[in-house]
Amino acid sequence: MPLQRGGVAKAMAVHVPLCVLVVTGQILIVDRVSLSFGVVPERALDSILAYGLRSYGDLFTVIYWAILGAHAAMRWHEAWRAEAVRAARLSSDLAQAQLAALRAQLQPHFLFNALNAVVALVSEDPPAAKRVTVRLAELLRATLAATERSSLPLREELELTRRYLDIEQVRFAERLRVEWSVDADVLDCEVPAFVLQPLVENALVHAIAPRAAGGQVAIGAARVPGGLRLSVRDDGPGPVAVAPTRGSGTGLRNLRDRLDRLYDGRASLSLTRARRRARGGGRGADSCAGRLTRGAACLVRAGGEHRRTRPLQQGPHLGCGKRWRRHLRREGGR
Template sequence: MSKRLLFVLGIVLLWWTAYALMFASQVVGMGEEQGAPVSWREALRYSFGGWMTWVPLSLGLYLAVRRFPLERGRLFASAAVLTLAALLVVMLRAAHVYFTNPIFGWYAQLPDFSSVLAASLSKNFMMAWTVIGAAHALVFYEQAREREQRVVDLERGLIAARLEALRAQLHPHFLFNALNSVAEMVHEDVELADRMLVSLSAMLRDALSHEQAQERPLRRELELLRHYLTIEKIRLGERLRIDWAVPEECLDVPVPALILQPLVENAIVHALARRREPGVLSLSAARRDGLLQLHVENSLAPGEPPAPGFGVGLRSVESRLQLLYGGHARFERRDIGRERHIVAIGIPLPAAAPGAAGLAA
């Protein structure tokens, strides 16, 4: 038996048990008022013997309503089926009364079955339709909940698909740049090229992994970011200085996977790699105002216009923040004077972010 059917059975049992107890109480009360006392034992036997037969009948009517609900498109067909179901209930109730009369004494003198059936029709036909109405309320409620759940599942599936599509755009974007850097270095310094390949292999493992989680701890993001920066540091040499300011308390906060690397790559490709003089890339993090605030700041190339538009990486970052956190996330980029550019993102902190312990930024 399914959980849903067990739940309905529990409701039906509870309802008819309460109804039988209430009816027994009325029988006892009426007996006392009329000067013909009826014991509780006799009243309960009589009440439960009659009303509890509605438990299987109600369950059967519920199943009939689930199969043939009164709804647009088949209203008359369903009404005919449910009318037949109600008449079947009338007959079953009549048969119960007729054959159990020796036990419960429904009639002092048992009439023929047609008379019992007529009495059952007058008493039980409308009761059956009352049960059918209650069953419709329950069925329609279940259908509404199922529709809501389907909508939620579809929305989650759509968001997951869009997030995966955005994430998939990032992998070839930075991997091809990293491969180009290794290809350039292998002709100049084999040892440095080997270090670059080690870092690249770590990035490839992450790119090709089957990990489906959209979020992971900031410490994991920083580990992969260090591999990327190892490659760029070797390629740019003294032209790239890196400053870190990430406190321990931020390291275990979950962040979207690959959220920092596109920001850092944008800073290097569009600004730092175009400089002749040394430039600074600064990465900082802080927990403030219910957000994990991450800042990527970089030197601009002297005399160069600001970095052109939003590329694939930055568009993906902003889109993923919107999909994952809606209006609770922040994304901002701006120039600080003519020398510096900053990209700031804010990621909502979990209700109880664990304290970090381990990797120092």
């Protein structure tokens, strides 16, 4: 019976008499062995016990309590580990439940936007409305296949984004011009599921929809020192009334919350405006930018700082640790 926390008195009431019995038995065993080898003469029981207690009593007592203490320590350690595993499992289950709730919020929000596009086309262009409905069914089928995962290869994320843009292309027609710039050697990198769609939607809402002439949306993915950069850029004026570091829509709030859950607060998402001069005079262009980190080994810049290359190239940064950087270098050498 090991010592238990909260029951020391009860345990001592058991182990003190048990220790006396064990030590007495050990003394008698040592005496019998010594007698068989002729080391000691035959003696009375009281003499055996008196001599044994003087010679071995302290040693046998220390050994008994040392074994008992080691056993109790092992039991306490096992209980602590079991509690730590249980707490970690509960924390993981909670995080998964929160991510599932956020994904569940994303699906109705996206479906609502897509159905709005269908409604807008029903009276104006019924054939286009039919095409959008078919493409929406295809997109929802692909989305359901990916919705159970918190991350997926970039090539799958880009395919989901392309299907989404196919629907919006029918709605906006020539008003929407899409440019893709994706390095082939990053297509197998894991990214958070549905990380691009809210950013693309933000560009469509603030850069394409308000303008009769529409505009251009550029989607890029490229390696940068320390990770992978995803960028969604547009040439629109951007949301004037929105604070530069906060997203205003459900999609962006949802994305920011998912990044917080996935990356434990080491991810940030912000709306930034990059001013540039276009030929013939131009206005500022907005991009939705963020930075993600894979873990404690990542080099994380100060919150909200972006790698500046040329105008409109801020974007979601996927930082990574040493192992993923080695993977990127290896994939790039193929």
